[in-house]
Amino acid sequence: MERLFDEELNKLREKLLRMSGIVEESVALSIEALKDRKEELAREVLRREEGVNLLDVEIDETCLRLLALRQPMAGDLRLITSAMKIGVDLERMGDLAVNIAQRALELLRVPILKPLVDIPRMARLAQDMLKDSIQSFIDRNDALAAEVCKRDDAVDALENQVFRELLTYMLGDPATIERAVGLLLVSRYLERLADHATNIAENVIYLVRGRSIKHNVDKIRSAD
Amino acid sequence: MERLFDEELNKLREKLLRMSGIVEESVALSIEALKDRKEELAREVLRREEGVNLLDVEIDETCLRLLALRQPMAGDLRLITSAMKIGVDLERMGDLAVNIAQRALELLRVPILKPLVDIPRMARLAQDMLKDSIQSFIDRNDALAAEVCKRDDAVDALENQVFRELLTYMLGDPATIERAVGLLLVSRYLERLADHATNIAENVIYLVRGRSIKHNVDKIRSAD
Numbered sequence: 001m002e003r004l005f006d007e008e009l010n011k012l013r014e015k016l017l018r019m020s021g022i023v024e025e026s027v028a029l030s031i032e033a034l035k036d037r038k039e040e041l042a043r044e045v046l047r048r049e050e051g052v053n054l055l056d057v058e059i060d061e062t063c064l065r066l067l068a069l070r071q072p073m074a075g076d077l078r079l080i081t082s083a084m085k086i087g088v089d090l091e092r093m094g095d096l097a098v099n100i101a102q103r104a105l106e107l108l109r110v111p112i113l114k115p116l117v118d119i120p121r122m123a124r125l126a127q128d129m130l131k132d133s134i135q136s137f138i139d140r141n142d143a144l145a146a147e148v149c150k151r152d153d154a155v156d157a158l159e160n161q162v163f164r165e166l167l168t169y170m171l172g173d174p175a176t177i178e179r180a181v182g183l184l185l186v187s188r189y190l191e192r193l194a195d196h197a198t199n200i201a202e203n204v205i206y207l208v209r210g211r212s213i214k215h216n217v218d219k220i221r222s223a224d
Numbered sequence: 225m226e227r228l229f230d231e232e233l234n235k236l237r238e239k240l241l242r243m244s245g246i247v248e249e250s251v252a253l254s255i256e257a258l259k260d261r262k263e264e265l266a267r268e269v270l271r272r273e274e275g276v277n278l279l280d281v282e283i284d285e286t287c288l289r290l291l292a293l294r295q296p297m298a299g300d301l302r303l304i305t306s307a308m309k310i311g312v313d314l315e316r317m318g319d320l321a322v323n324i325a326q327r328a329l330e331l332l333r334v335p336i337l338k339p340l341v342d343i344p345r346m347a348r349l350a351q352d353m354l355k356d357s358i359q360s361f362i363d364r365n366d367a368l369a370a371e372v373c374k375r376d377d378a379v380d381a382l383e384n385q386v387f388r389e390l391l392t393y394m395l396g397d398p399a400t401i402e403r404a405v406g407l408l409l410v411s412r413y414l415e416r417l418a419d420h421a422t423n424i425a426e427n428v429i430y431l432v433r434g435r436s437i438k439h440n441v442d443k444i445r446s447a448d
Contacts, residue, residue: 060305067291067301077291084305088312170394170401177394177401181408188412 005069012062012083013138019055019090020134022048024127026097027193031123034104034186035116042108045101052094059087082207086137089196093130096189096196103182103189113169113179122158122190125151129197136201142208148201155194162187229293236286236307237362243279243314244358246272248351250321251417255347258328258410259340266332269325276318283311306431310361313420317354320413320420327406327413337393337403346382346414349375353421360425366432372425379418386411 026045033041063084066076129148136145166180166187250269257265287308290300353372360369390404390411 064298064301064305067305068298074288074292077288081288081291081305081308084308085312088309167402167405170405171398174395174398178391181391181394181405184405185412188409 005066008062008066008069009079012059012066012080015055015059015062016083016086016090016134017138019052019059019087019094020130022052022055023090023093023097024130026052026094027100027123027127027130027190030097030100030104031120033101034107035120037108037112039105039108042101042104045097049094049098052091056087056091056094060084063087078207078210082137082203085203086134086200089199093193093196096193099189100186103186107179107182110179113176113183116183118158118162118165119183119187119190122155122162122187122194125155125158126190126193126197129155129194129201133197133200133204136204137207140204140208142205145201145204145208149198149205152194152198155191159187159191229290232286232290232293233303236283236290236304239279239283239286240307240310240314240358241362243276243283243311243318244354246276246279247314247317247321248354250276250318251324251347251351251354251414254321254324254328255344257325258331259344261332261336263329263332266325266328269321273318273322276315280311280315280318284308287311302431302434306361306427309427310358310424313423317417317420320417323413324410327410331403331406334403337400337407340407342382342386342389343407343411343414346379346386346411346418349379349382350414350417350421353379353418353425357421357424357428360428361431364428364432366429369425369428369432373422373429376418376422379415383411383415 026048029041030045032038033045063080066080129151132144133148136142136148163184166184169176170180250272253265254269256262257269287304290304353375356368357372360366360372387408390408393400394404
């Protein structure tokens with residue numbers, strides 16, 4: 001029983017790592033498609049979506065099996081339910097990579113607005129946040145997770161900067177509006193990707209420290 | 225033990241209903257603030273955020289207690305893990321209502337762009353989807369849940385229409401760009417609200433029918 005439990009747990013870790021690897025690469029590919037105007041890369045992202053979705057369902061099923069295998073103790077319980085929630089975040093992140101690829105395909109049909117600098121930078125940050133958040137889960141490393149949460153501000157700052165810059169383009173030349181709106185949406189997707197990585201990291205902190213840091217709940221409660 | 229389990233289960237249902245009620249009202253208030261230019265309503269939404277966040281953490285804790293109370297059978301297991309996932313969706317929906325309220329506060333500082341018709345219509349649809357998705361969970365009504373999933377297309381169609389209309393405004397008069405972008409973001413938030421309601425409904429179908437309809441996983445698997 002114990003061995004079966006550990007085996008299932010290992011499978012779960014492997015699946016989370018595989019899923020996050022695909023998502024991370026999909027983000028990279030979709031941004032590369034946009035930046036270097038390579039339609040084929042965007043199509044590759046769309047092709048990978050099914051694999052991500054399948055892993056999402058498999059992670060769910062593995063978690064349910066683990067919960068059913070034995071009466072889980074507090075620690076295991078949190079581990080398994082955290083993994084389920086991480087699966088949800090990863091699936092949404094996969095969808096966001098697909099959204100970026102779809103925008104890229106639209107934007108590749110029209111002339112380039114400007115060379116992209118901040119958007120690839122945002123993507124890089126979001127990818128690293130994803131990678132480190134999953135690593136922090138595997139290693140139960142709450143310090144790394146806390147560090148991931150902090151990086152979210154840098155992504156938000158970049159998004160704000162991109163937003164202002166694109167507004168300037170639109171105000172200066174209405175012919176740029178459709179393209180600028182497309183890029184604006186891409187930067188929103190990246191910002192949400194970083195939010196999901198932050199969710200994963202918050203979950204890890206909860207898992208390791210045994211209490212929620214989400215929403216500063218201790219503060220809210222003590223103010224009751 | 226059995227009675228304690230049932231009591232906790234009832235608490236869980238109550239909390240989900242309370243949380244979805246607050247979120248639904250927050251969406252309504254934020255859109256009313258925007259439509260009728262009432263700043264006070266937007267501020268009310270911001271004030272409610274803490275309550276939603278607190279309920280999110282409480283739902284999580286109730287679910288963990290339920291899982292720890294006894295070795296859950298397949299059916300109970302699914303019920304509890306579904307509730308956890310619904311909590312995640314509700315929390316994100318609360319954030320989206322806050323996002324709308326924040327945009328509303330910005331848009332109230334500038335002259336009105338146009339009387340809003342489609343955006344309040346989208347909001348109404350999203351609110352009903354939320355309400356019915358939670359009801360389908362409480363009643364284990366997979367037919368209602370399936371119906372909620374179908375309604376998502378109507379929201380997407382409206383979003384597309386709003387997008388095209390706002391583009392026309394921006395192209396016609398660059399002075400409208402900032403306001404149009406603000407409204408464009410609001411319609412995105414509403415579309416995501418409907419997506420979350422769809423997630424909840426999909427979860428209910430999984431719960432009731434015992435297999436995932438997400439991602440047409442049966443189709444993908446049989447194609448392997």
